[in-house]
Amino acid sequence: MTRSIFGSVHLGYVVIESNRFADWRRFGEDAIGMHCDELDSDTIRFRLDDHQCRFLLRRGPAEDVTAIGWHLDDHGAVDEVIARVTARGLPVVEGTAEEAALRGVERLLRFPGPKGLVQEVFTTASTSPVPLRIRHRGFVTGPGGIGHVAVTSTKPDALQAYFDMAFDARLSDFIDETISGMKMKIRFLRVNERHHSVAIANVRRLPIDPIRTRVQHLNIQVAELDDMVDAYQRVGALGFEMALGIGQHTNDRELSFYAKTPSGFEWELGWNPIVVDEATWEPTTHQGISIWGHTRTGATIVEKLAQFKTAAASLTRQHDALIGSR
Structure with a gap:
């Protein structure tokens, strides 16, 4: 009998x-307001709390997210995940001591994930003795993890099955939305009390993926509304592109904005999303991503053509082979 690990999994x-x-340091430290540690010319770490690393930036050409690290509560939960993925034929590799040290973690293991996103799991996060230097009263991490990851996919059912298989992910809800003329369906998966740690969007009735990057956006949460508003103002003042202005989501009720990162994917900074009550929660479908706001900035013709080219190219790409649900 397998052990349920729901609630023991946190985006780490x-x-x-x-x-x-240089752009990422200005974006992460000066605009978003995270603590920045430049370890060497090829390595930057951003902190949100006492953990040594919440975002690891390595030098390379991808301009994208390459791996997602999941904090599991104990060795038993790690053993359960590894047993599940190996049973489905996925290779598991133990991280080196250097790789674990860069991430500030112990017992680092990795295995393949959807869209080329390597999934990494660990048991213990190292804390830093260096006082936190942030431009906020604080970020919300804890039992809900650091936030969420949003991806687009031509095989959303397979992605949901993958995260169910690995982490006992539960469906929170759906959103139907039209973005740039494309009818999108977005599903939201939770692995703990946070409304969602993974969001998966697909273009309805069309097998296309309009996003170049592996992730569409990353999300983190600040503790105070003023912190979110101040960061919004800094993003604009420092010349970074805003993707969506401040607004409130229909499903998790989070107030947030979306800025474009130096690598091209988006970064959502939010405040005060709801916490799911497992005893009463029922999945539903919401119409539109926002109750109000989240006004989209104007895209140029060149950007629109680039998006169309990416979507067209996805028709000829073979989607990742994914593992079905249990």
């Missing part, structure tokens, strides 16, 4: 590959 860190270190 994200690994990003980029050559735009």
Whole structure:
């Protein structure tokens, strides 16, 4: 009999590959307001709390997220996940001591994930003795993890089955939305009390993926409304592109904005989403992503053509082979 690990899984860190270190430092530290540690010319870490690493930036050409790190409560939960993925033929590799140290974690293991996103699991996060330098009163992490990851996919059912298989993910709800003329369906998966740690969007009735990057956006949460508003103002003042202005979501009721990162995917900074009550929660479908706001900034013709080219190319790409549900 398998052990349920729902509630024992928390989004712990994200690994990003980029050559735009100067822009990323300005974006992460000065605009978003995270603590920045530049370890060497090829490595930057961003902190949100006492953990040594919440975002690991490594030098390279991808300009994308390359790995997602999941914090599991104990060795038993790690053993359960590894047993599940190996039973389905996925190779598991133990991280080196250097890789674990860069991420500030112990017992690091990795295995393949959808869209080329490597999934990493660990048991213990190292804390830093260096006082936290942030531009906020605080970020919300804890039992809900650091936030969420949103992806687009031509096989959303398979992605949901993958996260169910690995982490006992539960469906929170759906959103139907039209974005840039495309009818999208977005599903939201939770692995703990946070409304969602993974969001999966697909273009309805069309097998296309309009996003170049593996992730569409990353999300983190600040403790105070003023912190979110101040960061919004800094993003604009520092010349970074805003993707969506401040607004409130229909499903988790989070107030947030979306900025475009130096690598091209988006970064959502939010405040005060609801916490799911497992005893009463029922999945539903919401019409539109926002109750109000989240006004989209104007895209140029060149950007629209690039998006169309990416979507067309996805028709000829073979989607990742994914593992079905249990």
